[in-house]
Amino acid sequence: MSSWLQGREQALKLSTLSTGDSVYRYYKSIVIPFEQPRKVASTAIVNGGYREDLTAVFNNDCNPGAGMACVMRAPTYQEHMRLITEEIGLDPATTAGMGTAASMENVAIHTQSYESLTVTAIVTGGVEVNGGRAGDPADYFQPIDKNSIEKPGTINIILVIDADLPPGILNRALVTCTEAKTAALQELMAGSNYSTGLATGSGTDQTIVIANPQSALYLESAGKHSKLGELIGRTVLPAVKEALYxxxxxxPRQQHSMLRRIKRYGITEESLWQVYTESSEKTLLKPKFMDALYQLDGDNYLVTYAASYVHLLDELQWELLSGVEVRQAGNELLTAAAAKYRMEAPVITGTGVDSCLKAWHTLILAIVRKKLAEQARC
Known part of the structure; x- marks a missing residue:
């Protein structure tokens, strides 16, 4: 038994890795004490970078409780993490740790093997609060509260590669790992909270990649053309999806939603309600409006049309389609959607995003009004 475990009856062993190291859940953390020297490349603020002298790594849940903000317990993040490391029972000088507000009970562990190569991804995460896209507007240079930790929403990944890699290839594995995380978000169509784009990660993502110098297997490639790169993708991508779920x-089931698909372009329940109250003569209680809207939210036709409509806007933003082309295709989608509800379709008059969004707003409100009128007659 590892010396780290002495006196830690509450430590729950989650997995034994092919490297011989074990994965434990203890003290609101996922902990991996090393049985032998490892090569580690990480983005951890404390003991990050490339290291060959680490004795353990961990991922810690800093959330004190439901609805409560994560608060640092020391003047600096480094000191905060040192306290956590000591309480876990690890050496702060030789341990790399990550922090998050995600629960360690929601960890996802995926393993893939090919011949003598084994790769394991251990992931926690969320993107609902601070998921963003590379290049989004940021405010990091503005003053922030030193006693607070970043918003919950971090995707933290520990990637274990049971092979020996040179330092540069270990860093390349980190890049491939990041690409796989982004691919998972793209497949879920997770939107940025700071722009109209799709999220490529959260603003506070952290990654630790571990290689095994004791292995007889020595690899010098971790890109997408290599088997190692493939296994990184096949472990990280599904592990990220599982952790987010x-x-x-x-x-996919949650994303089967007209409102979630179009949210990143600013059309929300609240925006629809505001436009409705400004344009309607009769007074209607908000809960009744929302009930009618939510009944339409998962409609198969509306979700399909919304997904296609939003992608047209993306193509326009990326300059892959012209405004004229998007207007023509958008009007065809509006006509098809309106026909399903036997009503007149709104028309996109301009060639910009705003004109397209105004037309979609008009369509959805018209469908809601019709549904409310049908309910009133019943």
Missing amino acids: KQTGLS
Whole structure:
């Protein structure tokens, strides 16, 4: 038994890795004490970078409780993490740790092997609060509260590669790992909270990649053309999806929603309600409006049309389609959607995003009004 475990009866062993190291859940953390020297490349603020002298790594849940903000317990993040490391029972000088507000009970562990190569991804995460896209507007240079930790929403990944890699290839594995995380978000169509784009990660993502110098297998490639790169993708991508589902429910089923698909372009329940109240003569209680809207939210036709409509806007933003082309295709989608509800379709008059959004707003409100009128007659 590892010396780290002495006196830690509450430590729950989750997995034994092919490297011989074990994965434990203890003290609101996922902990991996090393049985032998490892090569580690990480983005951890404390003991990050490339290291060959680490004795353990961990991922810690800093959330003190439901609805409560994560608060640092020391003047600096480094000191905060040192306290956590000591309480876990690890050496702060030789341990790399990550922090998050995601629950360690929602961890996802995926393993793939090919011949003598084994790769394991251990992931926690969420993107509902601070998921963003590379290049989004940021405010990091503005003053922030030193006693607070970043918003919950971090995707933290520990990637274990049971092979020996030179330092540069270990860093390349980190890049491939990041690409796989982004691919998972793209497949879920997770939107940025700071722009109209799709999220490529959260603003506080952290990654630790571990290689095994004791292995007889020595690899000098971790890109997408290599088997190692393939296994990184096949472990990280599904592990990210599973972790996001466990933490926040983000999944294909949850994304089968007209409102979630168009949200990143600013059309929300609240915006629809505001436009409705400004344009309607009769007074209607908000809960009744929302009930009618939510009944339409998962409609197969509306979700399909919304997904296609939003992608047209993306193509326009990326300059892959012209405004004229998007207007023509958008009007065809509006006509098809309106026909399903036997009503007149709104028309996109301009060639910009705003004109397209105004037309979609008009369509959805017209469908809601019709549904409310049908309910009133019943």
